[in-house]
Amino acid sequence: MTNYLVEPAPHIKSKITTQKVMLHVIIALFPSVIASTYIYGLRALLMVVICSACCVLLELVFEKITKRPRTINDLSAVVTGILLAFNLPPTLPFYMAVIGSVVAIVAVKQLFGGIGQNFANPAITARIVLMLSFSSYMTTWVKPFYYAMSADAVSAATPLVSEETPELFDLFFAKSGCIGECCNAALILGGIYLICTRIITPVTPIAYIGTVALLTWLTGGDVTGQVLSGGLVLGAFFMATDYATTPIRTNGKLIFAVGCGLLTFVIRNFGSMPEGVSYSILIMNIITPYIDKLTVSHPFGAKKEAKKS
Amino acid sequence: MSLHSIRLPHQKSSAEAQTAKPILPPKVVISMSQHGGVPCTPLVQVGDEVKTGQLIGSSDAVISAPVHASISGKVTEITDVINIAGKRNTAVVIEASNKQELHESVKPPEVTDRASFIEAVKRSGSVGLGGAGFPTYVKMNYDPNTSSVDTLLINAAECEPYITSDYRAIIESADKLISGIRIIMKYLDIPKACIGIEADKGKAISMLTELCARENGITVKKLPSAYPQGAEKVLIYNVTGRTLKEGELLLSVHCLVMNVSSVIFINDYIKTGVPLIKRRLTLDGNIVNKPINVIVPIGTQLSQLTKPANLRRQPDRVIFGGPMMGSSVYDPEMPIMKTNNAVLFFEGGAASHEPTPCIRCGRCVRACSMNLMPTELESAYDRKDAEALKKLKVNLCMNCGACSYVCPAKRNLSEKNQLAKIFLRNA
Numbered sequence: 001m002t003n004y005l006v007e008p009a010p011h012i013k014s015k016i017t018t019q020k021v022m023l024h025v026i027i028a029l030f031p032s033v034i035a036s037t038y039i040y041g042l043r044a045l046l047m048v049v050i051c052s053a054c055c056v057l058l059e060l061v062f063e064k065i066t067k068r069p070r071t072i073n074d075l076s077a078v079v080t081g082i083l084l085a086f087n088l089p090p091t092l093p094f095y096m097a098v099i100g101s102v103v104a105i106v107a108v109k110q111l112f113g114g115i116g117q118n119f120a121n122p123a124i125t126a127r128i129v130l131m132l133s134f135s136s137y138m139t140t141w142v143k144p145f146y147y148a149m150s151a152d153a154v155s156a157a158t159p160l161v162s163e164e165t166p167e168l169f170d171l172f173f174a175k176s177g178c179i180g181e182c183c184n185a186a187l188i189l190g191g192i193y194l195i196c197t198r199i200i201t202p203v204t205p206i207a208y209i210g211t212v213a214l215l216t217w218l219t220g221g222d223v224t225g226q227v228l229s230g231g232l233v234l235g236a237f238f239m240a241t242d243y244a245t246t247p248i249r250t251n252g253k254l255i256f257a258v259g260c261g262l263l264t265f266v267i268r269n270f271g272s273m274p275e276g277v278s279y280s281i282l283i284m285n286i287i288t289p290y291i292d293k294l295t296v297s298h299p300f301g302a303k304k305e306a307k308k309s
Numbered sequence: 310m311s312l313h314s315i316r317l318p319h320q321k322s323s324a325e326a327q328t329a330k331p332i333l334p335p336k337v338v339i340s341m342s343q344h345g346g347v348p349c350t351p352l353v354q355v356g357d358e359v360k361t362g363q364l365i366g367s368s369d370a371v372i373s374a375p376v377h378a379s380i381s382g383k384v385t386e387i388t389d390v391i392n393i394a395g396k397r398n399t400a401v402v403i404e405a406s407n408k409q410e411l412h413e414s415v416k417p418p419e420v421t422d423r424a425s426f427i428e429a430v431k432r433s434g435s436v437g438l439g440g441a442g443f444p445t446y447v448k449m450n451y452d453p454n455t456s457s458v459d460t461l462l463i464n465a466a467e468c469e470p471y472i473t474s475d476y477r478a479i480i481e482s483a484d485k486l487i488s489g490i491r492i493i494m495k496y497l498d499i500p501k502a503c504i505g506i507e508a509d510k511g512k513a514i515s516m517l518t519e520l521c522a523r524e525n526g527i528t529v530k531k532l533p534s535a536y537p538q539g540a541e542k543v544l545i546y547n548v549t550g551r552t553l554k555e556g557e558l559l560l561s562v563h564c565l566v567m568n569v570s571s572v573i574f575i576n577d578y579i580k581t582g583v584p585l586i587k588r589r590l591t592l593d594g595n596i597v598n599k600p601i602n603v604i605v606p607i608g609t610q611l612s613q614l615t616k617p618a619n620l621r622r623q624p625d626r627v628i629f630g631g632p633m634m635g636s637s638v639y640d641p642e643m644p645i646m647k648t649n650n651a652v653l654f655f656e657g658g659a660a661s662h663e664p665t666p667c668i669r670c671g672r673c674v675r676a677c678s679m680n681l682m683p684t685e686l687e688s689a690y691d692r693k694d695a696e697a698l699k700k701l702k703v704n705l706c707m708n709c710g711a712c713s714y715v716c717p718a719k720r721n722l723s724e725k726n727q728l729a730k731i732f733l734r735n736a
Contacts, residue, residue, distance in 0.1 A: 004626055005637065007626075009713075010713050011628050011653075013716075017665075017717050071666070117666070244669050296682075297680045299679055300312060301554045302555050303554060303555045
C-alpha cells in the first residue's frame with residue numbers, strides 16, 4: 001500500500017521568495033547604476049562591483065567561520081553592497097570602501113544575527129562610520145562628467161552647501177554627490193518599479209519627502225532644491241523602506257517616515273552638518289522597536305483585556 | 310474599515326462541467342463522527358442488511374447529528390478508523406448489494422411549525438456542508454423569545470481555489486436553493502435572507518439575481534473575490550457590517566449563516582425525506598484530466614474516486630478540501646465525510662519549502678483578515694511564551710493559511726498558530 005505525502009495547510013504557496021524580493025530591489029537600483037557610470041565614469045561602476053563582491057564574500061566567510069547556514073543566495077548582501085557604494089563619493093579610495101563593507105556586513109548585519117535581525121541599516125551605518133573616520137575623503141565631491149574635464153575644474157560642492165542655485169535639470173539628471181545620488185530621475189524610476197511590484201509601500205517615500213517639502217515650504221525655503229538635493233530621494237525610496245530596520249505596520253511606517261523627514265529638516269537647517277538623511281534614518285532605525293510597540297494592531301472582534309488592578 | 314485579504318489564483322477548471330452521474334462504490338466506510346460534537350453509537354450489527362437512508366448511528370447528546378446508511382447492502386464490519394482529523398472513531402462498513410432501495414423510514418417529514426421543522430432538520434443528519442460540520446439543527450434551535458435573528462446569511466463565497474461544488478449546486482439547482490431559503494425563513498420566522506457570493510461567479514450571480522427579483526426579502530450580495538471571503542466572521546462583516554466579537558455566538562450578530570449546499574439539502578429533505586447520505590465533490594488537481602464535480606455516497610473511499618477523477622498518473626499528494634484549509638490524506642482508503650467538498654490530486658513534491666529567516670517584510674500582517682501579527686505569534690510560540698500568545702490573540706486565528714501563503718521566507722506561520730493553540734490548551 002502506498003501512502004501519500006502529508007504536510008500542513010496551506011498546500012499552495014505564493015511564488016514570492018526572499019531571493020525574488022532582493023532581485024526586484026537590485027533591478028530597481030539598476031537604472032541608477034547605469035546613470036552613475038555614465039555621470040561619474042567606470043570608477044563608479046567599479047565601486048559598486050567592489051562593494052557588492054566584498055559584502056557577499058564577507059557574508060560567506062563569516063557564516064563559514066561561525067558555522068551558520070549559508071545565506072548568500074538570498075542576494076541581500078548584494079543589495080547591501082550596491083547601497084553602500086551608492087552612499088560613497090566616486091573618488092573614495094577603494095580600501096575605504098572595503099572597510100565600509102566590513103562594517104556593514106560583519107558589524108551591523110551578521111553580529112546581530114544576519115538577515116532580518118539587524119536593527120540598523122548596514123549601508124547607512126557603514127557610511128556614517130566612514131564619514132567619522134575619513135571625513136575629508138568622504139566629503140570630497142567632484143562635478144558630473146569630471147573624468148572629461150581639466151584637473152582644476154573638477155572639484156565641486158554638494159548643492160546643499162553651494163551658494164549658487166543649481167539648475168532644475170541638473171538636479172534631476174546629473175548632480176554632484178555620492179555615487180547613487182547623482183541621478184534623481186533614475187532613482188525615482190527604480191522607486192516606482194518597487195511600488196508597482198509591491199516590494200515597498202508608497203507610504204514611506206511619500207511621507208518622508210512630503211514632510212521635508214512641507215517644512216521647507218512653511219519656512220520659506222527652496223522646496224525643489226531641498227527635495228532633490230543630497231541623499232533624500234535615495235534615502236526615501238531605498239533606505240527608509242528597508243524591511244528589517246523599519247516598522248512592520250503601515251501606520252508605523254508613516255510615523256517612521258515623518259520622523260525621518262522632521263530630523264532631516266532639522267539637521268539640514270540647524271545642525272553643523274550639511275546633510276542629515278543618513279543620521280535621520282539611523283536615529284529612526286533605533287526607535288523602530290518602540291514605534292512597533294506603539295502601533296500594535298487591534299485584532300478583529302477582539303475583546304479588550306480587562307486591566308489588572 | 311475593510312478587512313485584509315489576499316488574492317489567489319482561482320483555478321476553478323471544473324466550474325463549467327456538468328456534475329457527473331452519482332457513483333455507487335462496492336463498499337462504504339461510514340464514520341460515526343461526521344460532525345462537530347459527540348460521535349454516534351452504531352445501531353446496527355455485523356451481518357445486518359441495511360437499506361439506503363436507514364438510521365445506523367445516533368447519539369443522545371445535544372451537539373450531534375444522526376448517521377444514515379448511504380447505500381443498501383450488508384454490514385460486514387464495525388471497526389475503528391482514523392479520520393481525516395487524526396482522531397480514532399468507530400465506523401460501519403457496508404458492502405453494496407445488487408439491489409439498491411430506499412429504507413421504509415424514508416418519507417417526507419411532517420412539518421407544521423418551528424418545533425417540527427427543527428426536529429426534522431435534526432433527524433435529517435444535516436451538518437454544515439461548507440466544511441465546519443456543525444450540526445445544523447443546533448444552530449437553529451435558539452429561543453426566539455430571547456434571541457432575534459433578522460438575517461439568514463447564505464454562504465456562497467466559495468473562496469478556496471479549485472472548489473466548485475457550491476457553484477455547481479447553484480447552477481444546477483438555483484430554484485431549490487431559493488425554495489430552501491424560503492422554507493427556513495418561514496419556519497424560523499427570519500424576515501430577510503442574503504446570499505453572499507464572490508464577484509467572479511458571474512453566471513450564478515445573474516441566475517440568482519433574476520430568481521430573487523421575484524422574491525420578497527431575498528437579496529444577492531456581490532463580494533470581491535478575495536480570500537478568505539467565505540470565512541464566517543469575514544462574510545458576516547462584509548455583508549451586514551456587523552462584527553462577531555471574540556467568544557460570542559452567532560446570535561449576537563442576529564445572523565444564521567448557512568452554506569449553499571446545506572440549504573439545498575434541507576429543501577430536498579423536507580420534500581423527499583432522504584437524509585444526508587450523499588454529497589457533491591469537486592475532483593481536481595494537476596493530474597486530473599477532466600476536472601469535474603461528482604455526487605458520491607458518504608463513506609466512499611478515496612481509492613474509488615481515482616477512476617471518476619480520470620487521473621493521468623499516480624498522485625503524490627491528495628487533499629480533502631481546498632488547497633488553503635484542506636487536509637493532506639495519507640491513506641488511500643480514507644472515506645469521504647459529510648463535510649468534504651473536494652478531493653484534489655497532485656503530482657510533485659511538497660508545496661512547502663525549507664523556511665528561511667523572517668525578513669520582517671510585513672506581508673503576513675497585511676494578509677491577516679483577523680488583523681493578527683503572524684510573525685510575532687510565531688516567535689512567541691517558538692519561545693513558548695503563553696502570555697504573549699494570549700495577548701496577541703492566537704485564539705482568533707481561523708487557520709485560513711493566508712499568512713503562510715504570502716510569506717516570501719516560506720515560514721509555516723499558520724501551522725505555528727495551530728500548534729500555539731494546542732500549547733495554550735495544554736499549558
